[in-house]
Each structure stands twice: as C-alpha cells, then as structure tokens.
Amino acid sequence: MSSKKPVFKDSFKEYFESLIPGELDSFIESCKKPLLESIRVNDLKITSKKLKENLVKQGWEIEDVPFYENALIIKKRTSSLGNTLEHFTGQFYVQEQSSMIPPLVLNPKSTDTVLDCCASPGSKTTQLSNMMKNKGIIVANDMGLGRVIILSSNLERMGCENVIVTNGNGNRFSNFPEMFDKILLDAPCTGYGAIRKDWSIAKMFNPKSYKFLANIQKDLLRNCWTALKPKGEMVYSTCTLTKEENEDNVIEFLERNPDAKIENIKLKGFEKHRGIGLKESIRIWPHRIDMEGFFIAKLVKK
Amino acid sequence: MRYNELRKREVDTIKDLLLENYGFVTPKSWMLYYLGKEKVWILKEEFFNLPLEKFNVETMGFYLCHFEHNIFRLSIQGAQIVGETATKNILDISLKDAWELLRGFDIDKETNLEATYIILRTEAGIIGVGKNHKTKILCQIKKNRRVRNLN
Numbered sequence: 001m002s003s004k005k006p007v008f009k010d011s012f013k014e015y016f017e018s019l020i021p022g023e024l025d026s027f028i029e030s031c032k033k034p035l036l037e038s039i040r041v042n043d044l045k046i047t048s049k050k051l052k053e054n055l056v057k058q059g060w061e062i063e064d065v066p067f068y069e070n071a072l073i074i075k076k077r078t079s080s081l082g083n084t085l086e087h088f089t090g091q092f093y094v095q096e097q098s099s100m101i102p103p104l105v106l107n108p109k110s111t112d113t114v115l116d117c118c119a120s121p122g123s124k125t126t127q128l129s130n131m132m133k134n135k136g137i138i139v140a141n142d143m144g145l146g147r148v149i150i151l152s153s154n155l156e157r158m159g160c161e162n163v164i165v166t167n168g169n170g171n172r173f174s175n176f177p178e179m180f181d182k183i184l185l186d187a188p189c190t191g192y193g194a195i196r197k198d199w200s201i202a203k204m205f206n207p208k209s210y211k212f213l214a215n216i217q218k219d220l221l222r223n224c225w226t227a228l229k230p231k232g233e234m235v236y237s238t239c240t241l242t243k244e245e246n247e248d249n250v251i252e253f254l255e256r257n258p259d260a261k262i263e264n265i266k267l268k269g270f271e272k273h274r275g276i277g278l279k280e281s282i283r284i285w286p287h288r289i290d291m292e293g294f295f296i297a298k299l300v301k302k
Numbered sequence: 303m304r305y306n307e308l309r310k311r312e313v314d315t316i317k318d319l320l321l322e323n324y325g326f327v328t329p330k331s332w333m334l335y336y337l338g339k340e341k342v343w344i345l346k347e348e349f350f351n352l353p354l355e356k357f358n359v360e361t362m363g364f365y366l367c368h369f370e371h372n373i374f375r376l377s378i379q380g381a382q383i384v385g386e387t388a389t390k391n392i393l394d395i396s397l398k399d400a401w402e403l404l405r406g407f408d409i410d411k412e413t414n415l416e417a418t419y420i421i422l423r424t425e426a427g428i429i430g431v432g433k434n435h436k437t438k439i440l441c442q443i444k445k446n447r448r449v450r451n452l453n
Contacts, residue, residue: 045427085397085401086426088429089428113348148360156365157447164359179352
C-alpha cells in the first residue's frame with residue numbers, strides 16, 4: 001500500500017452515497033480490505049490443474065475462480081508471486097479477477113483481428129492471446145513508450161506470438177476504418193475501483209479528474225468505433241466506479257451512434273452485478289463482490 | 303521500429319545452427335525478420351495484411367535469438383520453443399542452480415555438452431540458455447528479467 005491510512009474525503013463520501021444510498025459504510029470498509037491475490041494460468045504452457053498441483057506441492061493454498069477455469073485464487077503462498085520459476089517461465093500472470101472479465105466478454109476467435117487500444121502492462125492482451133491460442137492478430141497499443149516496453153516484456157514472458165505492439169495515441173485508430181473484428185477499450189480512468197490496491201487513489205478524488213477523463217474516454221470510444229468492422233464487437237471497460245466514466249459514457253455513445261447497440265453480458269455469477277441504469281453491463285462494487293471495482297459494457301456494430 | 307527480412311543465406315545459417323546445436327528442425331512457416339540490428343524475430347504472415355508502416359510498431363511476433371557474426375544465442379522464449387523438441391545440448395539443472403542463475407550468478411557445473419549456448423531445463427520448465435564454459439555455466443539472463451530477492 002502506498003498510503004499508510006486510507007483517507008476518504010467528504011466529497012468522495014457524498015458522491016458515492018448518491019450512487020449507492022445506504023451502502024456507503026460497507027463500500028468504504030471494503031476499500032480498506034486488501035484484494036484477494038489471483039493469478040491467470042497460461043494454458044499455452046501448462047494446464048490449470050498441473051500448475052495448481054505444482055504450487056500446492058510447494059505449500060501454497062489455492063482455490064478455483066468460479067467464473068473462469070484458467071484463474072486461481074491464492075489463499076496462502078510460500079514465496080512472493082513474482083519470485084517463482086513458474087512466473088519467470090510465463091506459466092502464470094498475476095492478475096486481479098475482475099480484470100479477467102473484459103477479455104472473457106470480448107471472447108475473440110483464433111481467426112480475429114483484435115485491437116487492444118490501451119494495452120499496457122498486458123494482463124488482458126496476454127489473456128486475449130491465450131484465448132486465441134496464439135493465432136489471429138492482436139494489435140496492442142499504448143501511448144507511453146515506457147509502458148510499451150513493459151508490455152513487450154510481459155508478452156515475451158508469456159510466449160505471445162500473435163501480437164503487434166504499437167506506440168501512440170489510441171485516437172489515431174480512426175485512420176484505419178473497419179479494420180478490426182473486435183476491440184477491447186480498457187480506457188484510462190480515475191481508478192477508484194483499485195483503491196484496495198492503492199489507498200492513495202481515494203485521497204485524489206476530484207470531480208475535475210473524472211470529468212476530464214470522461215472526455216478522453218468519449219474520444220477513444222468514438223475513434224475506436226470507426227476502426228471496428230460492421231458486425232464487429234467492442235468491449236468498453238474501466239477500473240473505476242464513477243457513473244460519468246462508465247454508464248454515462250456508454251449511454252451518450254449509444255445515443256450518438258445509431259449503428260451501435262449494447263449487448264447483454266451473460267457471465268455466470270454476475271447476473272445481479274449490473275450497471276446503474278444500464279442492465280446489460282456489469283458493474284463490480286467491491287463491497288458486493290470481493291474483487292477490484294470494475295465496469296464492463298459490450299457494444300455491437302450493426 | 304525498422305524491420306527487415308533476413309536474406310536467404312542468413313535464414314539458412316540459422317536453420318543450420320538450430321539443427322546442428324539442438325537437433326531442432328525449423329518449421330517451414332517461420333518468417334524470420336530483424337527487428338533492430340541483431341535481434342531475430344519470428345513474424346506471422348498475417349501481420350503483413352495490416353498497414354504496419356502506419357502503425358508505429360515497437361515489436362511484433364516473438365523474439366527468437368540474437369544473431370551476429372559469431373554469436374547465436376536463443377532468447378528465453380526461443381529456448382522454450384526450441385527446447386520443446388530439441389534433442390541435444392540441453393542441460394537439466396536443479397532448482398537451486400536455477401535460482402542462482404535467475405539472480406544473475408554463474409553456476410559451477412561440469413558438462414561435456416558442445417554448444418556454446420546450452421538450453422537450461424528445470425523441473426519447472428526451460429529458463430533460457432547459459433553460456434557453456436565446460437566447468438561453469440555463465441548467466442545469460444538479462445538484468446530486467448532477473449529476480450532480485452527470494453522473499
């Protein structure tokens with residue numbers, strides 16, 4: 001934790017009380033709890049069962065993740081996650097459970113050309129690559145050069161062969177109309193869903209920030225949409241919990257783009273975790289389900 | 303990032319080195335390119351259906367090896383792919399030795415293997431290559447991949 005004690009400003013409390021009346025205290029309590037540790041198994045290199053066996057032999061206690069057979073929750077471990085030979089050889093990726101949902105919802109085929117617009121550090125890109133069995137093409141883009149280096153390093157470790165790493169502003173993909181079958185837009189956001197990982201995020205709560213980022217997200221949504229083929233699918237996700245960066249963005253986008261429709265996300269265990277006024281989407285509140293806060297919506301081009 | 307296809311002569315040399323050093327037969331589908339000066343990557347044919355020149359590409363495909371004049375060194379990923387079917391110049395090492403290498407240290411180990419760069423295999427998988435000095439294996443793991451502490 002980067003901050004010794006989480007500080008929740010009055011403006012933070014007022015804002016979230018308005019979104020979840022009567023649940024503020026339990027929401028804040030959940031933000032103080034550390035996240036469950038979870039890993040995603042790289043099934044290009046090892047099966048979930050075999051990795052589990054190997055780690056249990058080393059004294060680890062592991063549970064399955066109910067909604068994804070390639071994910072494991074680490075209840076007890078005997079060394080840090082990054083300092084294992086299994087991690088070094090790319091048998092697993094340390095990834096929060098809710099971050100595994102957007103690629104599952106996008107569900108790419110091994111023949112698809114996929115854009116992962118804001119890809120670094122690569123948790124979702126490597127998951128997409130695994131799901132596509134290293135076939136098809138993924139264009140994994142990020143704006144920061146330093147972030148692209150981290151992304152490339154993770155792709156190498158995980159043995160991803162079908163990825164083109166590009167560096168630049170995601171908005172430029174509007175210059176490539178109807179190029180991609182599927183697009184993952186895990187947009188830059190205020191990150192209020194990740195407070196459990198970094199308490200200092202709560203202290204930074206500021207309406208200016210989420211309004212500013214909501215505009216960036218709108219631009220990315222609009223420009224990436226141009227790059228999507230007809231009948232193509234786009235998953236929009238963030239790790240934040242403001243309505244402005246999530247449901248409001250999607251609703252406004254649907255109003256302005258008659259060729260877009262929202263698809264109901266069907267994922268076992270998330271039937272009740274729905275967006276505010278947007279029941280087709282998923283919204284993960286950390287006090288309702290023991291994960292990082294997240295929002296996911298699936299859009300289809302007519 | 304500039305990328306250039308390897309000349310036929312260079313491709314043949316790499317194929318020969320893979321066969322000679324590791325008994326590995328290069329798949330016909332491999333398309334070998336330089337990304338940067340001496341780094342050889344395997345690219346997919348489908349990549350070239352996209353306007354790569356407009357994408358500002360940093361990397362693509364997978365990094366196979368470092369290849370220049372007298373040096374032919376497989377990357378960690380290259381060693382893992384080649385090591386799956388390699389028939390020679392693979393050394394099985396203990397987990398203790400693997401950790402030494404992962405921390406950047408050389409290990410004392412006598413071997414009669416012939417290749418300069420030998421594939422290192424542990425019970426948890428292949429961890430890359432080491433430089434063979436007959437009585438020592440020299441660490442070849444680049445600094446950003448090393449493990450700093452064990453806790």
